Amino acid sequence: MKPSHLICRVVRFRHGGGTVLRVGFDDGTEQRVDLGPILRGELFGPLQDPQAFATVRLNEEAGTLQWANGAELDPETLHDWSVHGPRLAEQLARAEAVLKEEAAKRTSIRRK
DSSP, X not given: OOOSSOOOOEEEEXXXXXXXXXXXXXXSOEEEEEOGGGOOHHHHXXXXXXXXXXXXXXXXXXXXXXXXXXXXXXXXXXXXXXXXXXXXXHHXXXXXXXXXXXXXXXXXXXXX
16 A cells, blocks of 8 residues: 655755755755745744744654754655645644634724
8 A cells, every 4th residue: 555645754954044944855855945934823933033943953763853942844844845835834824814813803802
C-alpha cells in the first residue's frame, strides 16, 4: 500500500535572511521557505521577533524544525512549501479574522 503523504525529514537548514530559511531534506532536495506570511497568531506570531525566530533548531528525532516557544512545522509542509505555505497563511488569516470578529462582538455586548 502506497503512503497517502510524502514521508521526509529535514536534515539541515540555514538562515536566508529575515524570515527565510533554506531547508534541506533527506531526499536531497532543498527548499527556500519564507515563513513571514504565517507568522501570526498565538504560536507563530511571537516569531516575528527576530530573536525569537533565531531560536529555530533542527529536531533530529522528529526530522523537522522547532522553535524555543514550541512552534514546529511538519516536514512535508516545509518540503512542499510552495503548495502548503499559501494555504497555511490563508487559514491563519481567516482564523485571525474570526477571532477579531468574536472579540469585537464581545466588546459590543459588554457596552450594551
